[in-house]
Amino acid sequence: MKKVQFKSTYSQYFFLAPQLLILLIFLYWPIIQTFKDAFTMQDAFGFSSQFAGFDNFLFIFSDPSYLTAFKFTIMYSFIITLITGSIGLLLAVQANKVMHGKNVYKTLLIWPYAIAPAVVGVMANYFFSERYGLLHHLFNNLWGFNWYEDVFDAYIYVIIAGSWKQISANFIFFLAGLQAIQKTVIEASIIDCKSNIRRFWTITFPLLMPTTFFLIIINITYAFFDTFGIIDTTTIGAPGSETKTLVYKAYIDGFKGLDLGSAGAQSIMMMLIVLVITIFQFRYIEGKIHYN
């Protein structure tokens, strides 16, 4: 907050009002409704409902398909973070080193970032289709690819579709992080340490820590929420519900299955997860990592 501020009786509320009004009607109202749903049991036709306490929560925890979605989401975000982070870093380091064509590489590598996940999913669909799919043919020749039935193959499908565009995001941020490192630090380290690889891991990478942690959060959030469009345009959760993320499952249960109680409870569980990630981000990362 500023030390010098305006003192006014009404003006400040005029400035705050539009946003507060929109948030109250279009955000708080639905959230309150979510909590209501989560603690109510409704019959299948929505005619009657009664207070259910934590029954909906107990139900989702005893539901094997919820646990499957939970495990899949954790695995999915871990692998996406790992793959896109390392490829993004590798490319950013190279792009930072080259003398010629830096801008061409940069432009061509960042534009997939702007493509919507659902569009990426539709594209992935073509590459994995039995009829035209180049990747389908490739994997099929290698080990007999069949994502409709084989869980492992379905994982490969959604991991490739989910990682592709996120490589761009990691590339952009790592490149910016690398460019922010002072030239003098790098020059000094060249004198002290001849090995390129050792210098990267002992000097450059530690200096990239803030960027790395920031990207971990970005990638996890992406894998949790933004991949909705990818799952919905690729496997739709198949085989069975093996590739449903938590968000996708909540949507299917609530919107297609009309089980509002369960969907509400699932949403609240997701809010708790987001809360934990955010607290982690603020407490741990902001506290332990020093920005230069």
Next chain:
Amino acid sequence: MYKYLPSTINHLILLVGLTVMVVPIWIIFASSTHSSLFINTNGLQFFLGENFKENYSTVLFKKSGFFNEITAFKMFFNSFIMATGIATLSVITSLMAAYGLVYFKIKYATFIFWLIFVTLLVPLELRVMPTFVVMSKLNLLNSFAGLIIPISASAIATFFFRQFYKSIPEELLEAAKLDGTNSWKFFIDFLIPLSKTMIAAVFIFMFVYGYNQYLWPLIMTTTEEYWTVVMGLKTMYGSISHRFAFVIMSMIPPVLIIVFLQKLFIQGIFQNK
């Protein structure tokens, strides 16, 4: 200085990266210029065909045979209205709210601060069902207002502007106050001109964000009249090369923005930090 020797390896790795990022799009584009019959018999293509004009104009303008009642052109129009609406509404409300938060002594300031920023914890994906119910109660399903407002109900842009205002030196307001400027004049004559770049960055960031929305338009539009491009991709039917053409066209607006407004856009995403 750097050694020149390994630079071939650097270029090689980058070229592999480029191949992974660019070739899939090129293949879909090249395939979209062939006839469906050709694709169906020969698979995806790497070289351009001769049906570019025919395929793309059919997708854009032909109503029957491709969609029931909507053309891709209309979907682009809808997406454009939606994205512009989201960007405009978020920029205006957030700019004002951030001003109220940073530059005023407010009663219950902490409470209002949390009321606004706690919403960052609840992305739209977590509240689609109840938001849908609220929208139908307000009679806003199948309308542009319905497409725009719930997505603009977000504190992301407020967060950007608040960070920006906090970086403006205190002396500016002190000097303005000595001149007897009131809060309105200060906002319009000083702050908005100072925030121009920031406003542009947030605007295009929110535009791309709005254009790329998938889930919300999907459940919120029950008639084809309000379909948007990104959601229409999945629900559309038609011959295969027409679908390829539509996928390619759907990428053009956000990709053009990132190529031509690279600097601003990256500044926009960096405010996320």
